[in-house]
Amino acid sequence: MRAPTGEQFVLTRSTPSGEVRAIIAQVAASLRTLTVDGIDITQPYPEESTPTWGCGIVLVPWPNRVEDGKWTLDGKPQQLDITEPKLGNAIHGLLRNTGYTLASRTEDSVTLAATVWPQHGYPFQLDTTVTYQLTDTGLTVTHALRNDSADAAPAAIGTHPFFQIGDVPTKDLTLTLNAATRFPVDERLIPGDEVPVEGRYDLRSGQKVGDLDLDDAYGEVTPVDQVTATLTAPDGRTVSLWQDENFPYVQVFTTDLFPKDGGLTLAVAIEPMTAPANAFNSGQSLRWIDPGETWTASWGIRSAL
Numbered sequence: 001m002r003a004p005t006g007e008q009f010v011l012t013r014s015t016p017s018g019e020v021r022a023i024i025a026q027v028a029a030s031l032r033t034l035t036v037d038g039i040d041i042t043q044p045y046p047e048e049s050t051p052t053w054g055c056g057i058v059l060v061p062w063p064n065r066v067e068d069g070k071w072t073l074d075g076k077p078q079q080l081d082i083t084e085p086k087l088g089n090a091i092h093g094l095l096r097n098t099g100y101t102l103a104s105r106t107e108d109s110v111t112l113a114a115t116v117w118p119q120h121g122y123p124f125q126l127d128t129t130v131t132y133q134l135t136d137t138g139l140t141v142t143h144a145l146r147n148d149s150a151d152a153a154p155a156a157i158g159t160h161p162f163f164q165i166g167d168v169p170t171k172d173l174t175l176t177l178n179a180a181t182r183f184p185v186d187e188r189l190i191p192g193d194e195v196p197v198e199g200r201y202d203l204r205s206g207q208k209v210g211d212l213d214l215d216d217a218y219g220e221v222t223p224v225d226q227v228t229a230t231l232t233a234p235d236g237r238t239v240s241l242w243q244d245e246n247f248p249y250v251q252v253f254t255t256d257l258f259p260k261d262g263g264l265t266l267a268v269a270i271e272p273m274t275a276p277a278n279a280f281n282s283g284q285s286l287r288w289i290d291p292g293e294t295w296t297a298s299w300g301i302r303s304a305l
Contacts (some may be wrong), residue, residue: 003047004100004124005032013108013134020108020134023155028057029100029112029130031161034139037292041239043258043267052259053269054160057096058130059114060145063158064217064251064277065089067190069121071280073154074228080121087188092160108134124153126289132134138239138301145296147289154286157297158251162258162267163241165233170266171210173234177203179218181220184278191277193221203252205256206232209268217276220269221248224280227302229270238304241270246297248285249273272299 010038013020018037025032033044044112045055069080069090080090100112109132109153116126124147131142147153176242182201183191191197197283209231221228228250241250251271258267274297275285289295 004050005030005047007102008032008047009102009105009110009112011108011110011132011134013136015136019075020138022132022134022139023057024110024112024132025051026099026112028096028098029114030058031056031132031139031159034301036305038083039166039299039303039305040164041303043164043260049259053162053255053267054092054096055162055269057092057160058143059093059130059158059160059192060095060102061122061126061153061155062275062280063271063273065091065154065189066280067188067278070119074234077122078121089188089190090121091274092158094119103129113119118149124149124151126153126155135302137303140300142296142298144294145289146280146294148292150291152288152290154280155295156273156279156286157246157288158271158273159299160269160271161301162269163231163239164267165231165239168233170268171208172234173209173268174204174206175212175229175252175268175270176206176228176232177218177250177252177270178222178224179203179228180220180222181218183217183219185216185277187275189215191217191245193215205274209254210266211250212254212268214254217273218250218252218253219248219276221250228243228272231268232269241272241299242302242304243272243299244297246274246295247299249276255289272286
Protein backbone atom coordinates (compact mmCIF):
# COMPACT_ATOMS: atom_id res chain seq x y z
CA MET A 1 0.00 0.00 0.00
CA ARG A 2 1.34 3.43 -0.95
CA ALA A 3 1.79 6.09 1.69
CA PRO A 4 -0.77 8.94 1.70
CA THR A 5 2.09 11.33 0.94
CA GLY A 6 2.86 9.46 -2.31
CA GLU A 7 6.30 8.86 -3.73
CA GLN A 8 9.27 10.11 -1.70
CA PHE A 9 12.14 11.93 -3.43
CA VAL A 10 15.32 11.67 -1.35
CA LEU A 11 17.94 14.34 -2.07
CA THR A 12 21.52 14.31 -0.76
CA ARG A 13 24.46 16.66 -1.10
CA SER A 14 27.96 16.12 0.28
CA THR A 15 29.51 19.20 1.90
CA PRO A 16 32.88 19.98 3.50
CA SER A 17 31.32 19.43 6.94
CA GLY A 18 29.11 16.42 6.15
CA GLU A 19 25.84 16.09 4.28
CA VAL A 20 22.62 17.95 3.53
CA ARG A 21 19.58 15.72 3.07
CA ALA A 22 15.94 16.36 2.18
CA ILE A 23 12.87 14.28 1.47
CA ILE A 24 10.23 15.79 -0.80
CA ALA A 25 6.81 14.12 -0.83
CA GLN A 26 4.81 13.76 -4.02
CA VAL A 27 1.56 15.01 -2.50
CA ALA A 28 1.54 18.83 -2.40
CA ALA A 29 5.26 18.74 -3.30
CA SER A 30 5.82 18.90 0.44
CA LEU A 31 9.18 19.45 2.12
CA ARG A 32 8.93 16.49 4.52
CA THR A 33 12.41 16.61 6.05
CA LEU A 34 15.52 18.77 5.79
CA THR A 35 18.69 17.99 7.72
CA VAL A 36 22.17 19.51 7.73
CA ASP A 37 24.91 17.27 9.11
CA GLY A 38 22.25 15.10 10.74
CA ILE A 39 20.48 18.05 12.42
CA ASP A 40 16.81 18.64 11.59
CA ILE A 41 16.27 22.26 10.56
CA THR A 42 12.62 21.77 9.57
CA GLN A 43 9.98 19.82 11.47
CA PRO A 44 9.76 16.35 9.94
CA TYR A 45 6.56 14.36 9.70
CA PRO A 46 6.03 10.65 8.97
CA GLU A 47 5.63 9.31 5.45
CA GLU A 48 2.43 7.60 6.61
CA SER A 49 0.79 10.87 7.75
CA THR A 50 -0.87 13.65 5.82
CA PRO A 51 0.98 16.95 6.36
CA THR A 52 -0.09 18.15 9.80
CA TRP A 53 -1.07 21.85 9.78
CA GLY A 54 -0.05 21.90 6.10
CA CYS A 55 3.55 21.17 7.05
CA GLY A 56 5.90 21.87 4.14
CA ILE A 57 3.25 22.06 1.40
CA VAL A 58 3.07 24.35 -1.64
CA LEU A 59 0.22 26.89 -1.66
CA VAL A 60 -0.91 27.85 -5.19
CA PRO A 61 -2.70 29.83 -6.61
CA TRP A 62 -3.15 31.56 -3.25
CA PRO A 63 -1.73 31.14 0.26
CA ASN A 64 -3.79 31.45 3.40
CA ARG A 65 -7.51 32.30 3.04
CA VAL A 66 -10.10 33.70 0.67
CA GLU A 67 -13.02 34.99 2.74
CA ASP A 68 -16.17 32.90 2.18
CA GLY A 69 -14.37 31.51 -0.88
CA LYS A 70 -15.86 34.45 -2.80
CA TRP A 71 -14.25 36.99 -5.08
CA THR A 72 -15.18 38.95 -8.21
CA LEU A 73 -13.73 38.57 -11.72
CA ASP A 74 -14.62 41.24 -14.28
CA GLY A 75 -17.78 42.05 -12.32
CA LYS A 76 -18.85 38.40 -12.11
CA PRO A 77 -19.02 36.66 -8.69
CA GLN A 78 -16.79 33.61 -8.26
CA GLN A 79 -17.31 30.87 -5.66
CA LEU A 80 -14.38 28.67 -4.65
CA ASP A 81 -14.96 25.41 -2.81
CA ILE A 82 -15.00 25.91 0.97
CA THR A 83 -12.00 23.97 2.25
CA GLU A 84 -11.99 25.39 5.78
CA PRO A 85 -15.57 24.55 6.86
CA LYS A 86 -15.08 25.60 10.48
CA LEU A 87 -14.40 29.20 9.45
CA GLY A 88 -16.17 29.15 6.09
CA ASN A 89 -13.16 30.04 3.96
CA ALA A 90 -11.20 28.66 1.01
CA ILE A 91 -7.72 27.95 2.31
CA HIS A 92 -4.24 27.36 0.90
CA GLY A 93 -4.96 27.12 -2.80
CA LEU A 94 -5.89 24.27 -5.11
CA LEU A 95 -2.90 21.89 -5.02
CA ARG A 96 -2.65 20.92 -1.35
CA ASN A 97 -4.00 17.41 -2.03
CA THR A 98 -2.55 17.00 -5.52
CA GLY A 99 0.01 14.37 -6.43
CA TYR A 100 2.74 16.11 -8.42
CA THR A 101 4.56 14.41 -11.30
CA LEU A 102 8.32 14.12 -11.66
CA ALA A 103 9.73 16.55 -14.23
CA SER A 104 13.45 16.09 -13.58
CA ARG A 105 15.86 15.13 -10.85
CA THR A 106 19.52 14.83 -9.89
CA GLU A 107 21.16 13.54 -6.74
CA ASP A 108 20.67 16.88 -4.97
CA SER A 109 17.62 18.38 -6.75
CA VAL A 110 14.14 17.56 -7.95
CA THR A 111 11.55 19.39 -10.05
CA LEU A 112 7.91 18.43 -9.60
CA ALA A 113 5.00 19.57 -11.76
CA ALA A 114 1.25 19.98 -11.26
CA THR A 115 -1.56 21.67 -13.17
CA VAL A 116 -4.26 23.88 -11.68
CA TRP A 117 -7.23 23.05 -13.91
CA PRO A 118 -10.22 25.39 -14.42
CA GLN A 119 -12.72 24.69 -11.65
CA HIS A 120 -15.25 26.18 -9.22
CA GLY A 121 -14.34 29.81 -8.68
CA TYR A 122 -11.07 29.65 -10.65
CA PRO A 123 -11.64 29.48 -14.44
CA PHE A 124 -7.95 29.36 -15.36
CA GLN A 125 -5.29 26.79 -16.18
CA LEU A 126 -1.88 27.17 -14.57
CA ASP A 127 0.96 24.75 -15.29
CA THR A 128 3.22 24.87 -12.25
CA THR A 129 6.58 23.49 -11.21
CA VAL A 130 8.57 23.64 -8.00
CA THR A 131 12.29 22.89 -7.87
CA TYR A 132 14.08 21.91 -4.68
CA GLN A 133 17.86 22.34 -4.91
CA LEU A 134 20.10 21.51 -1.95
CA THR A 135 22.93 23.89 -1.03
CA ASP A 136 25.84 23.47 1.36
CA THR A 137 23.81 25.06 4.17
CA GLY A 138 20.23 24.22 3.27
CA LEU A 139 17.91 24.59 0.34
CA THR A 140 16.80 26.80 -2.56
CA VAL A 141 13.19 26.53 -3.77
CA THR A 142 12.07 27.94 -7.13
CA HIS A 143 8.43 28.12 -8.25
CA ALA A 144 7.31 28.62 -11.85
CA LEU A 145 3.70 29.32 -12.87
CA ARG A 146 2.74 29.39 -16.56
CA ASN A 147 -0.68 30.67 -17.60
CA ASP A 148 -2.16 28.42 -20.28
CA SER A 149 -5.48 30.26 -20.28
CA ALA A 150 -6.90 32.68 -22.82
CA ASP A 151 -7.05 35.51 -20.26
CA ALA A 152 -4.77 36.91 -17.57
CA ALA A 153 -4.92 34.74 -14.45
CA PRO A 154 -4.63 35.96 -10.84
CA ALA A 155 -2.14 34.08 -8.68
CA ALA A 156 -0.09 34.16 -5.52
CA ILE A 157 2.40 31.67 -4.07
CA GLY A 158 3.09 30.52 -0.54
CA THR A 159 4.67 27.60 1.28
CA HIS A 160 4.25 26.26 4.80
CA PRO A 161 7.58 25.13 6.33
CA PHE A 162 7.90 24.56 10.07
CA PHE A 163 11.40 25.24 11.43
CA GLN A 164 13.49 23.82 14.24
CA ILE A 165 17.13 23.43 15.28
CA GLY A 166 17.76 19.80 16.15
CA ASP A 167 16.57 18.83 19.61
CA VAL A 168 16.49 22.40 20.97
CA PRO A 169 12.98 22.96 22.40
CA THR A 170 11.16 25.32 20.07
CA LYS A 171 10.08 27.45 23.03
CA ASP A 172 13.74 28.30 23.65
CA LEU A 173 14.42 29.54 20.12
CA THR A 174 14.46 33.27 19.41
CA LEU A 175 12.62 34.46 16.30
CA THR A 176 13.77 37.62 14.56
CA LEU A 177 11.70 38.93 11.64
CA ASN A 178 12.64 42.02 9.62
CA ALA A 179 9.09 43.28 9.08
CA ALA A 180 7.62 46.70 9.91
CA THR A 181 3.90 45.97 9.47
CA ARG A 182 1.36 43.24 10.14
CA PHE A 183 -2.23 42.40 9.23
CA PRO A 184 -4.57 42.08 12.24
CA VAL A 185 -7.19 39.37 11.70
CA ASP A 186 -10.79 38.87 12.78
CA GLU A 187 -12.27 35.79 14.43
CA ARG A 188 -12.26 34.02 11.05
CA LEU A 189 -8.58 34.86 10.48
CA ILE A 190 -9.37 37.29 7.65
CA PRO A 191 -7.00 40.29 7.70
CA GLY A 192 -7.97 43.91 8.10
CA ASP A 193 -5.88 46.97 7.32
CA GLU A 194 -2.09 46.76 7.45
CA VAL A 195 -0.72 48.46 10.61
CA PRO A 196 2.73 49.14 12.08
CA VAL A 197 4.09 46.39 14.33
CA GLU A 198 4.27 47.09 18.03
CA GLY A 199 4.56 45.28 21.34
CA ARG A 200 4.51 41.51 21.15
CA TYR A 201 4.00 41.68 17.38
CA ASP A 202 7.31 43.48 16.78
CA LEU A 203 9.86 40.76 16.09
CA ARG A 204 12.63 42.94 14.68
CA SER A 205 14.73 42.69 17.85
CA GLY A 206 13.83 39.03 18.45
CA GLN A 207 11.41 37.28 20.79
CA LYS A 208 11.32 33.81 22.29
CA VAL A 209 8.98 31.52 20.36
CA GLY A 210 7.63 30.24 23.67
CA ASP A 211 6.26 33.73 24.37
CA LEU A 212 4.45 34.02 21.03
CA ASP A 213 0.90 33.14 20.01
CA LEU A 214 0.65 34.05 16.34
CA ASP A 215 -1.19 33.33 13.12
CA ASP A 216 -0.31 36.64 11.54
CA ALA A 217 0.93 37.96 8.22
CA TYR A 218 3.75 40.51 8.16
CA GLY A 219 4.51 43.10 5.49
CA GLU A 220 7.16 45.71 4.68
CA VAL A 221 9.67 42.90 4.97
CA THR A 222 13.22 44.22 4.62
CA PRO A 223 15.68 41.44 3.73
CA VAL A 224 19.25 41.60 4.96
CA ASP A 225 21.35 39.67 2.43
CA GLN A 226 17.96 38.26 1.31
CA VAL A 227 17.33 36.91 4.85
CA THR A 228 13.97 37.91 6.28
CA ALA A 229 13.63 35.73 9.39
CA THR A 230 16.02 33.86 11.67
CA LEU A 231 15.62 31.35 14.48
CA THR A 232 18.49 31.42 16.98
CA ALA A 233 19.27 28.73 19.53
CA PRO A 234 20.68 29.61 22.98
CA ASP A 235 24.09 28.34 21.83
CA GLY A 236 24.11 30.70 18.83
CA ARG A 237 23.22 28.27 16.05
CA THR A 238 20.80 29.69 13.49
CA VAL A 239 18.37 28.71 10.76
CA SER A 240 17.18 31.47 8.43
CA LEU A 241 14.53 32.03 5.78
CA TRP A 242 15.50 34.04 2.71
CA GLN A 243 13.17 35.38 0.02
CA ASP A 244 13.59 37.05 -3.35
CA GLU A 245 11.74 40.23 -4.31
CA ASN A 246 8.64 38.27 -5.33
CA PHE A 247 8.03 37.28 -1.70
CA PRO A 248 7.43 40.52 0.27
CA TYR A 249 5.30 38.89 3.00
CA VAL A 250 5.80 36.36 5.79
CA GLN A 251 3.17 34.48 7.77
CA VAL A 252 4.16 33.37 11.29
CA PHE A 253 2.08 30.59 12.82
CA THR A 254 2.66 28.99 16.21
CA THR A 255 0.87 25.94 17.58
CA ASP A 256 1.38 23.71 20.59
CA LEU A 257 -0.57 20.92 18.87
CA PHE A 258 2.09 19.68 16.45
CA PRO A 259 2.30 15.85 16.64
CA LYS A 260 5.73 14.51 17.53
CA ASP A 261 6.98 11.26 19.09
CA GLY A 262 3.48 10.18 20.05
CA GLY A 263 2.62 13.47 21.75
CA LEU A 264 2.09 17.13 20.95
CA THR A 265 4.73 19.85 20.89
CA LEU A 266 5.18 23.56 20.18
CA ALA A 267 6.07 24.32 16.56
CA VAL A 268 6.55 27.47 14.50
CA ALA A 269 5.86 27.91 10.79
CA ILE A 270 7.57 30.80 9.00
CA GLU A 271 5.86 31.02 5.63
CA PRO A 272 7.07 33.06 2.64
CA MET A 273 4.17 34.54 0.65
CA THR A 274 3.94 36.65 -2.49
CA ALA A 275 0.64 38.17 -1.27
CA PRO A 276 -1.20 38.36 2.05
CA ALA A 277 -4.40 36.49 2.91
CA ASN A 278 -7.57 37.36 0.98
CA ALA A 279 -5.59 38.90 -1.87
CA PHE A 280 -8.22 37.76 -4.38
CA ASN A 281 -10.50 40.35 -2.75
CA SER A 282 -8.06 43.06 -1.64
CA GLY A 283 -5.92 42.83 -4.78
CA GLN A 284 -2.84 43.52 -2.64
CA SER A 285 0.26 42.19 -4.42
CA LEU A 286 -1.90 39.80 -6.45
CA ARG A 287 0.00 38.82 -9.61
CA TRP A 288 -1.91 38.75 -12.90
CA ILE A 289 -0.08 36.38 -15.23
CA ASP A 290 -0.66 37.06 -18.92
CA PRO A 291 -1.58 34.24 -21.31
CA GLY A 292 1.59 32.31 -22.19
CA GLU A 293 3.62 34.12 -19.49
CA THR A 294 5.69 32.26 -16.90
CA TRP A 295 6.24 33.78 -13.46
CA THR A 296 9.13 32.52 -11.34
CA ALA A 297 9.84 33.21 -7.67
CA SER A 298 12.38 31.81 -5.19
CA TRP A 299 12.98 31.41 -1.47
CA GLY A 300 15.19 29.20 0.63
CA ILE A 301 16.63 28.08 3.94
CA ARG A 302 20.13 28.70 5.29
CA SER A 303 21.71 27.31 8.42
CA ALA A 304 24.75 28.14 10.53
CA LEU A 305 25.25 25.15 12.79
